Amino acid sequence: MKKLFSMSVALILLLAVTACGSKPAANDAKPADQPQQAATQPAAEKKEEQKAEFNYPEKNLNWTIAFGPGGGNDIMSRTIIDILKKHDLYSKDIIAENRQGGSGAVGWGYLNSHKGDPYQISSTSGSFITTPLVSDPGFNYESFTPVALMATDDMVLVVKGDAPYNTLEEFIEAAKTRDKKMAIGGIGAVNVDAILPWLLAKEAGFEIEYVPFQGDGENTSALLSNSIDAMMANPAEALGQIQAGQMKPLAFSGQVRIPQLPDVPTFIEKGYKSVTLPMPRGVVLAGDVPKEVQDWWVDTMKKVTETEEWKKYINDNSLTEYLLFGDDFTKYLEETNKVFRDVLIETGALKQ
């Protein structure tokens, strides 16, 4: 009797857990275009034979986000998913899942293990090129079906707000004359963050110490505490600091200036032609999917880039819009891969 009672308490407790769980979810169902709502349906994963006539999409889409929630890649993926849903561009559900780890190795590795599945998709970033180059995760950019390059990410070289130099020239001049090497911080050891300052130092003829950090927070606090002399920053993340005068931007690594930082010159303008290395933000499908599916997605992504929401996303996140579809994207990836490889071999990060 006593056991029965305890048991029923346990059951009620667990039932209460689930009951309470579903309540808030129901409350939240009211607002329109709830991103997660549609994703609650389980995915039908059973593979079917490819039919002769082209009928797409017939199933839910699995969107792998190779980075954690809240990061740049996550925000872009969720923006695109929202647009796809809001404009009814994808008729079935889209299930987004963060599979972070190993600078994208885990997420893209997952996508790579679903070769031939037309319902597996993911978005790319700078690590899409660098991770396969340096850590041999069993895939590279050729393992996937390219859909579209949507935008590129560039970085800005910043110094502390009260630093004695106001321009890139003054910074380089100081670097050449003083005894101690300039310490420039960035995220990761083998990344665009590390390559850009290295390219600048090489072309301008001074020496640097590159200090790798794990995340933006550590990097920023190192700069603000005067532990390092300069850092490579993501414009979207540094914009707040720049506006507040905590940081001074010296130069931007893109091909052209961005509207959010209109007064900041590019390295190219300043004569350092090699100091530009755009990181591709695009969309790829699993490898070996039918040509029709690739074409379907190329068309769909074209529609996405025409929406207001997309334009707002580009602007809010200080990205440079750069559109390439299908094979053009492949070509772009090939070239970028070659540039990254050459530089990494030259810096000694990659042994040949």
Add this chain to the structure above:
Amino acid sequence: MDLLSNLALGFSVAVTPLNLLFVTVGAFIGMLVGVIPGFGPSAGIAILLPITLSLDPTSAIIMLAGIYYGSMYGGTITSILINTPGESATVASTLDGYPLARQGRAGPALVMQAIASFVGGTVGVILICSLAPWFAKVAMSFGPSEYFMLVVLGLLMLTVMMGENQRYGIVSALFGFAIAMVGVDVVSGQQRFTFGSAELINGIDFIPVAIGLFGIGELLSCVYEGNHREKPQDMMKVKMFGKGFWPNAVDYIETKWTMFRGSVLGFVVGVLPGAGATIASLMSYSLEKKMSKTPEKFGKGAMAGLVAPEAANNAASSGAMIPLLTLGIPGSGSTAVLLGAFLMWGLQPGPLLMIEHPEFSWGLITSMYMGNIVLLLVNIVAIPIFVKALQVPYKLLLPVIVVLCVIGTYSLHGSIIETWIMLICGVLGFFMKLYGYSPAATVLALVLGPMAENTLRQTLIASSGSFSVFVQRPVTLSLLIIVLIAIVFPIIMRIINKSRKNNRDIVA
């Protein structure tokens, strides 16, 4: 009165019926998710973030504040009831929380932790409102060299919780350091001990190790001791709403100052981005042990040993809002997710956030406080239910705990390798407990080890290899002096005690 007007602004945002509903709902879901092993605040926020995306930013952040605190409370509940910490900051809470539950004092332990957390949150909010700009300056003076000294200080505190056998304690800590070396070396980019596995590139995560060493290890040792063959009343005597359910006067009196010391210490350390809350809870625990008249009770169910880290980690989580809101620097996994959410809502994180969006920033701070109040109430109501769950016979509870641990670990990153790591750590944890090793030292070393390594190497790269940076920077130097005192002081005390004893012996 800056303080009052800021608070008033915050409360005018947070205390509307709708927003109170959001914070309550958030706190409730957060707590339920936090109770799942492996789902601490950062996982809780990440997994529940999408729910809030359709709300307007202020309501969303208010709900997130509720979720944040809710999952923290939930994680502490599992630390106390089944010895499974949900994040590194609650490891110290298991040391005395779980023994208390085993002694049949789960009720008082849960109530006291709720009160300690509440006090921590209150002190935190008062300090934020009054001294935020000043603390922001402190946070701004912390670079790699300062962090290195701070971590060294944290590692010294580790020795306090190594248990009786110092040799085994050191082995436990070194083992934690060793497994922390797995993964990509941040500084050189080289992979270490990954054996070609993509899932190991990011290193071994804290969660599967903690669930294994603590949760599964404890479960196996309960079976070893035969708990599953006993009637529940023999194992955990809990009286419902009886005398033994509420903390007694001794509990309050003993821990009165512990709460305030823990809160202030927690807040100050929590302001520093990085492992703030973890180091804060560690320091607070060892401080109390050092100050206690009965240090031998620590680790065996001392109320102060639970109250100290709980007050500290809660105050630290308010402290972490300072670098987030005033500098745009995320200090922990949870605040990093919050920062990402800011960007998603189109808010520009950085020093101007508080000036340009005061209603948002102060709304966040006050709703965290509201979250605290709501949780104190929810907790007092919910504690009897959780305590009741302990009265289910252990043999029935056991498979359910295992399933929750396994599924919780798996679904965190969808990784089967992490699930295996958890199982292996479970077996290790059983033997470590059986033979007197210190699982707490292992998991804390796992968290602090990479910080020590990265910050030291970053310091030396930035200084072009010169060690002089440790004495040239004033904050680093002060921390260095504290570290030296912490090392030398006990030795001197021991010598003095010895010579006194000798003198006495001679006299006698």
Add this chain to the structure above:
Amino acid sequence: MKLAFSLFFFLFSVVFTALSLKFNFLTDSGRPDTGFFPLIIGFGLLLFTGLSVYHDFKERMKASEKSIYGKEMVWVAVFMTVFIFLLNILGSLISMILFIFSILLLFNREKMLQNISISLVIPIIIVVMFDFWLNASLPKGFLGFV
């Protein structure tokens, strides 16, 4: 047994230190490199696990308390191993049902009705909670469902 556990840590230390040797200890400019910390930790481990082995060997004759439930604990550990192994084959729902039922069969044989209801209800609740409500990933089996 205590000695065996110390030996296990000692062996771990040996392997760990040996693997650490292949990394650079210092960079060309004399700063700590990839192998700096691993090697220091490795030698620390060797020293202290070595000491533990020595002490435990000296005290190996000390009678250690044996539990009559040791066997049952091993069973729980074995079932857990099988459970995790089955996750990706049968999917989480069936594996959970099998696991809970086997454990209960071991410890609670006299109440079959209770066992069956627990092993059905709890897994279903967990699946509903994780898969539908939290939208967290659950292991899927061959047949492609959780």
